[in-house]
Amino acid sequence: xxxxTEENYLKCIYKLSLNTPEGITTSAIADExxxxxxxxxxxxxxxxxxxxxxxxxxYGVKLTEKGKKIALKxxxxxxxxxxxxxxxxxxxxxxxxxxAEQLEHIQSDELIARLDKFLxxxxxxxxxxxxxxxxxxxxxxxLIALSELxxxxxxxxxxxxxxxxxxxxxxxxxxxxxxNNIHVIEKHEFDKSIDIKINRKKNMHxxxxxxxxxxxxxxxxx
Amino acid sequence: xxxxTEENYLKCIYKLSLNTPEGITTSAIADExxxxxxxxxxxxxxxxxxxxxxxxxxYGVKLTEKGKKIALKxxxxxxxxxxxxxxxxxxxxxxxxxxAEQLEHIQSDELIARLDKFLxxxxxxxxxxxxxxxxxxxxxxxLIALSELxxxxxxxxxxxxxxxxxxxxxxxxxxxxxxNNIHVIEKHEFDKSIDIKINRKKNMHxxxxxxxxxxxxxxxxx
DNA sequence: ATTATTTTTTAGACTAATCTAAATTATTTT
DNA sequence: AAAATAATTTAGATTAGTCTAAAAAATAAT
Numbered sequence: 001x002x003x004x005t006e007e008n009y010l011k012c013i014y015k016l017s018l019n020t021p022e023g024i025t026t027s028a029i030a031d032e033x034x035x036x037x038x039x040x041x042x043x044x045x046x047x048x049x050x051x052x053x054x055x056x057x058x059y060g061v062k063l064t065e066k067g068k069k070i071a072l073k074x075x076x077x078x079x080x081x082x083x084x085x086x087x088x089x090x091x092x093x094x095x096x097x098x099x100a101e102q103l104e105h106i107q108s109d110e111l112i113a114r115l116d117k118f119l120x121x122x123x124x125x126x127x128x129x130x131x132x133x134x135x136x137x138x139x140x141x142x143l144i145a146l147s148e149l150x151x152x153x154x155x156x157x158x159x160x161x162x163x164x165x166x167x168x169x170x171x172x173x174x175x176x177x178x179x180n181n182i183h184v185i186e187k188h189e190f191d192k193s194i195d196i197k198i199n200r201k202k203n204m205h206x207x208x209x210x211x212x213x214x215x216x217x218x219x220x221x222x
Numbered sequence: 223x224x225x226x227t228e229e230n231y232l233k234c235i236y237k238l239s240l241n242t243p244e245g246i247t248t249s250a251i252a253d254e255x256x257x258x259x260x261x262x263x264x265x266x267x268x269x270x271x272x273x274x275x276x277x278x279x280x281y282g283v284k285l286t287e288k289g290k291k292i293a294l295k296x297x298x299x300x301x302x303x304x305x306x307x308x309x310x311x312x313x314x315x316x317x318x319x320x321x322a323e324q325l326e327h328i329q330s331d332e333l334i335a336r337l338d339k340f341l342x343x344x345x346x347x348x349x350x351x352x353x354x355x356x357x358x359x360x361x362x363x364x365l366i367a368l369s370e371l372x373x374x375x376x377x378x379x380x381x382x383x384x385x386x387x388x389x390x391x392x393x394x395x396x397x398x399x400x401x402n403n404i405h406v407i408e409k410h411e412f413d414k415s416i417d418i419k420i421n422r423k424k425n426m427h428x429x430x431x432x433x434x435x436x437x438x439x440x441x442x443x444x
Numbered sequence: 445a446t447t448a449t450t451t452t453t454t455a456g457a458c459t460a461a462t463c464t465a466a467a468t469t470a471t472t473t474t
Numbered sequence: 475a476a477a478a479t480a481a482t483t484t485a486g487a488t489t490a491g492t493c494t495a496a497a498a499a500a501t502a503a504t
Contacts, residue, residue, distance in 0.1 A: 038495095057499090091336070260483070
């Protein structure tokens with residue numbers, strides 16, 4: 001079994017590997033974990049001894065299959081708990097992250113299996129992120145950022161790439177919710193802001209900073 | 223905030239104080255925590271510095287009001303989570319203790335409040351133990367051990383004082399469930415075993431070892 | 445292609461929680 | 475009441491995770 005800290009490092013490395021497939025740097029991990037590089041180096045040695053990562057000094061780091069499996073299990077637990085908090089306990093989607101960061105470390109395979117069943121074997125969490133299955137497989141329904149959607153075309157909001165409460169609260173206030181249909185009316189060249197129509201009703205103007213953090217599917221979501 | 227280990231010591235001291243109101247001994251704690259007396263002594267100093275216990279060398283230990291409040295909050299969380307596991311996730315009552323020991327340390331007052339609401343503000347956990355309220359108040363409906371119930375009198379099963387899976391599984395197999403009506407037909411002097419009738423139907427003979435771990439209320443439980 | 449800068453690692457130290465062994469205090473026995 | 479026994483505390487060591495400061499390696503700049 002791994003310690004809570006080890007689990008958090010694995011999760012962090014997995015998360016970083018989504019954007020940088022090769023050689024995650026020590027400083028990137030230190031940054032994400034809000035700790036110092038020296039601390040990270042020590043932990044990398046430990047994880048390497050356990051064969052959870054492949055680590056070469058001064059080069060960078062990559063999860064092994066074993067490490068990836070553990071990381072995906074933590075992600076699965078995190079997302080199932082987030083959905084539970086929203087669905088069963090009526091939390092709002094911007095309030096659940098911190099609590100799920102604790103719950104994701106509870107050790108019990110039976111518990112995860114039953115939670116999954118309780119929620120009806122969901123495919124995505126409250127932010128639209130896919131929930132890995134028991135084997136760590138992720139159902140990916142190739143999404144694109146709203147900022148990349150062509151003018152005059154449509155899609156549904158399927159997720160977000162930014163999870164801060166302030167961003168999520170902004171979306172909520174603006175009526176931009178998971179599953180909403182979005183039609184791009186016009187894209188403005190100079191600042192990359194766009195005019196959109198939500199659910200064929202409400203018109204709205206949003207900045208590129210917002211648009212690039214909203215994920216769109218051109219098929220039915222969920 | 224207190225560490226997980228500190229929380230477990232407080233919970234342990236609280237638990238022991240129910241049977242031994244004054245001066246919990248170092249060795250009793252070491253026994254319960256499955257650790258060594260020297261380790262306990264160190265922790266007692268630490269908890270004493272934080273004013274969570276009153277500690278006098280070579281004498282023993284007692285929770286302060288502050289310490290008791292924290293202990294009761296952990297007990298509250300433990301019992302709410304146990305009930306959640308049984309009610310919502312269909313766990314059996316002998317499977318929930320180990321998982322609840324982890325869940326009880328999740329830090330979020332909002333989470334407890336919502337869990338409590340989700341469960342309908344319950345008064346007792348799946349073992350019949352009372353759930354302390356937000357202020358740490360425990361509703362006590364003065365229970366007696368089945369072994370103390372007089373011959374020819376009746377009551378309902380309201381709880382247990384032993385939580386091991388083997389004991390709970392035995393009860394289940396025998397049809398001795400929370401809320402069942404028990405009538406004492408005869409008490410045998412030589413081995414203190416008793417003959418009972420369950421729910422005015424099934425007759426049964428049980429040993430004193432079993433009877434003394436079953437709690438009875440003479441009024442309606444719950 | 446040297447030099448300067450940045451990144452990474454090593455070395456040494458600290459805290460929390462634990463242990464064993466030795467010393468101290470309390471309790472029990474005779 | 476003194477000796478024997480049991481319980482408790484102290485002393486010193488260990489492991490996990492963290493830090494700062496210094497050394498080493500890699501990268502960037504002139």
